[in-house]
Amino acid sequence: MQNGPLITTFKALSSIDTSWILWPDAAAITGNAWLLVYAVTILAFFLIGLSIAIKYFPFLLNDFKTISNSNLPDVAIKLWFALVLVLPLFLDAGPVWFTVWWAIILRGYMNRVEKKLIISAMLCIALSGWFTGFGGKLFTYASTHLNTEIFLIEQGLETPDDIQRLQTYVLKNPKDSMASNALAIALIRKGELEQAVSLLYGCISNDPENPVYYNTMGIALAAQQKLKEAAGYFENASNLKNTDLIYYFNLSRAHLEMFNIFEADKYIEKMTELDPRETNRLLSRNTYPMYVFKNTDLQTMFKRQMADSIKGESAAGELWHAGFGVFRPEWALWGGFASLGLFLLAGLIPSDRFTRKCSRCGNTHYVGSTTEKGYPVCLQCSLIETKSKKQHAIIVQHKLMEIKHFGSINQKKTAKLELILPGLGSMLVNRTLRAVILFLVFSFGLLLIITGGVFIHSFVPSAWNYMPYLRALGAMMLVFMYLSVFNYPPIRKGI
Numbered sequence: 001m002q003n004g005p006l007i008t009t010f011k012a013l014s015s016i017d018t019s020w021i022l023w024p025d026a027a028a029i030t031g032n033a034w035l036l037v038y039a040v041t042i043l044a045f046f047l048i049g050l051s052i053a054i055k056y057f058p059f060l061l062n063d064f065k066t067i068s069n070s071n072l073p074d075v076a077i078k079l080w081f082a083l084v085l086v087l088p089l090f091l092d093a094g095p096v097w098f099t100v101w102w103a104i105i106l107r108g109y110m111n112r113v114e115k116k117l118i119i120s121a122m123l124c125i126a127l128s129g130w131f132t133g134f135g136g137k138l139f140t141y142a143s144t145h146l147n148t149e150i151f152l153i154e155q156g157l158e159t160p161d162d163i164q165r166l167q168t169y170v171l172k173n174p175k176d177s178m179a180s181n182a183l184a185i186a187l188i189r190k191g192e193l194e195q196a197v198s199l200l201y202g203c204i205s206n207d208p209e210n211p212v213y214y215n216t217m218g219i220a221l222a223a224q225q226k227l228k229e230a231a232g233y234f235e236n237a238s239n240l241k242n243t244d245l246i247y248y249f250n251l252s253r254a255h256l257e258m259f260n261i262f263e264a265d266k267y268i269e270k271m272t273e274l275d276p277r278e279t280n281r282l283l284s285r286n287t288y289p290m291y292v293f294k295n296t297d298l299q300t301m302f303k304r305q306m307a308d309s310i311k312g313e314s315a316a317g318e319l320w321h322a323g324f325g326v327f328r329p330e331w332a333l334w335g336g337f338a339s340l341g342l343f344l345l346a347g348l349i350p351s352d353r354f355t356r357k358c359s360r361c362g363n364t365h366y367v368g369s370t371t372e373k374g375y376p377v378c379l380q381c382s383l384i385e386t387k388s389k390k391q392h393a394i395i396v397q398h399k400l401m402e403i404k405h406f407g408s409i410n411q412k413k414t415a416k417l418e419l420i421l422p423g424l425g426s427m428l429v430n431r432t433l434r435a436v437i438l439f440l441v442f443s444f445g446l447l448l449i450i451t452g453g454v455f456i457h458s459f460v461p462s463a464w465n466y467m468p469y470l471r472a473l474g475a476m477m478l479v480f481m482y483l484s485v486f487n488y489p490p491i492r493k494g495i
């Protein structure tokens, strides 16, 4: 974002504001962290779906051939099913629906852990409408509710255009006291005091418990030389919040202007009691303006940016569209539950219709058993484990060879796949948790490298340039992950 004139005044700006971080920076950092989580989740979710599709696609083809007993050429069958799998592409669907679609089609082949994973992902989809609604507001923080103009005025950085926009807005939204207060500050600086005072009367009657408006009113009245009245307003402000130095400071300035040196000193003493360092800082600034405006605190600015707005809503819609597409975000809840329903419904097909691959010897079978953790094993392997070895000595001998053989072939194959897409090899050998962690790390690292962690910018030139560090962090994550994948390929153990 270009903000030429701001750069020169930025130093002064950060020395005025006492908060450790300015709202535009804080809002940008929060928004970026949120968007990164969103992007990582969607990418990892897509990779999980992709690896499931790669894992079970051959089984699907095999079963189709067995059931249909057709004479169709192999290529035609493959093409047909590939087309079925990429169907969401034709519907302009986001990456998430691919995973949902694949999971529903391939449910019969999936093991217990994978099913649980998909179910929790579908529950996340149900909540995604709310999640993107929140993100939309973070995304549009600078362009809604005149937040930017209010911030710039409070920092003394406003342009005539900012004031003009705020004026138009306040006319339409007279109940928005924060906006009126900011406009009043701008008017006080321009010397249009009558108008400022009448705006501030409105603010106080709308929100009589807020000390900020009494403070601004005090400054406006002091500028009109109504010092006694001004002191009264500052006193009101300090009564409403008796820990804020600024109100006592202004109070002492007003008394000083009235030559009540004793009174003025009394408030300085009070300030020193509360915070000697800050008192010193306030007293040492002997420049105009003499009085100090109270800036809106971070928390209140955040609350304001999170209020509903049309822009925020349309940004939320776009965010949702990027990950989901086809539907509107309002349908997220139904979309999530509908896909969950279809997924559970797909479980009604008898399980012996689906090819399973024994996780011990690698033979495919229709009727078999599962391990404790829910991974498939063929009857022979399950027999070996449950029955005594004496009875089946010969089978056992033969079978053990087969298992060993499968283990060594499998290991090479999965190690290679793991290097192409970390997690893919793990998924194929039923190390699902490891696969999910690798997908998450991979997505996180990749997105950090691509985006530098920055999706939105702060509208004030920020002292916080964390992009190169985050890029480096992303690169390091990927390097370490590939190294560890290379050193510890997914071994078929502990299934």
Ligand SMILES: [Zn+2]
Pocket: 358, 359, 360, 361, 362, 363, 377, 378, 379, 380, 381, 382
């Ligand atoms: Zn087996």
